[in-house]
Amino acid sequence: MKNMVSLKWLLARMYESDVVIVDCRFQLGKPDAGREAYMEAHIPGAVYLDLEKDLSAVVTEHGGRHPLPDIAELTGTLSRSGIGNASRVIAYDDQGGAMASRLWWLLKYLGHDQVYVLDEGFTAWQKAGFPVTAEQKVLIPAPFLATVRHNMLVEVDEVRENLGDAEVTLIDSREAPRYRGEVEPIDRIAGHIPGAINRFWAEGRSSDGKWKNADEQAARFEGLQQEGQIIVYCGSGVTACPNVLALQEAGFTNVRLYGGSWSDWISYEGNPVAAGDEEKPKGV
Known part of the structure; x- marks a missing residue:
């Protein structure tokens, strides 16, 4: 599918230089649970982006409970996370794809088409016996220039x-x-x-x-x-x-x-x- 990739697809390509894997796990009502789960185990090489701290703005009177982030701040976050215009981004979560789809949409909105959601998510990856780690990747910033749609x-x-x-x-x-x-x-x-x-x-x-x-x-x-x-x-x-x-x-x-x-x-x-x-x- 054009917006999704399978577990086996990622397993075969996870170490390719232009692939950036993003862990988007987040539990509503338990704002630290996603990052804690990431620290415990994640797909090797994955970086973590938090729904409320990275992929949303501060809540105000209007804009809803998860306002869209400021574009300049978001592009800075993406760049610091190693996501550049040439990156192939694979987003995953453990919430049925809901949180990963938020990053998918934001990147599409910023003009970045090479972004995909990992089908099935982290638990299925782990159950399949595919590699996980607690080690965190050394982040090398990449230039990201937004072309907002x-x-x-x-x-x-x-x-x-x-x-x-x-x-x-x-x-x-x-x-x-x-x-x-x-x-x-x-x-x-x-x-x-x-x-x-x-x-x-x-x-x-x-x-x-x-x-x-x-x-x-x-x-x-x-x-x-x-x-x-x-x-x-x-x-x-x-x-x-x-x-x-x-x-x-x-x-x-x-x-x-x-x-x-x-x-x-x-x-x-x-x-x-x-x-x-x-x-x-x-x-x-």
Whole structure:
């Protein structure tokens, strides 16, 4: 797949000079757990990037729970981590690809196409008997020059302006009960953006933990217009990223991320909130 690589693919190429492996493990609610897991064992040569310290900005009134990082700061972080414009970046996690997909999306947004998510993740790598280590790589900075693709991102004003537009599909990537407004364990208001349909991001993987192939991903998004614009969001802009990746795998090209997502949407008084299921029956 064009955005994913297998365990065996990485095993065969992990020591090639242009490959940079990035450990993105992170547990919501346990902010130190990912780095601690990395310190204990990781894929040889991997560097660690933290969701909240490296791949997000500081939380403010607006922008959501995981605001997108400042571009200059992010490019500096990437460069110091040994990621340059010529690097092939392989990102992995142990959260079903959610955190690795955040780095995947950020690098694509910065104009870097040679970035991939490792299918199955670290535990599967370890269970396969592939090498792990606690040794940390000596980081050699690499020049990284961003060419920002602004069209990949939407802000709250544009989402608001597109409400009710038949040419724009809003996809909520959260679990169905949160989308329907039945429960809300994290954000202060339950529900979803009016008009959004629900496609839980984790359903992009099969029961064995592998990502579904292009045809299976296309089946998840059956009925959506290939030529239409798709805006994807979640709670804070993180787990929307694997859905963006899945949509690309399925052949959709006009896919954009609402970076602040639900937690940003509800930070503005007056933004409408919907509950229940807005899915149209097939054939309608």
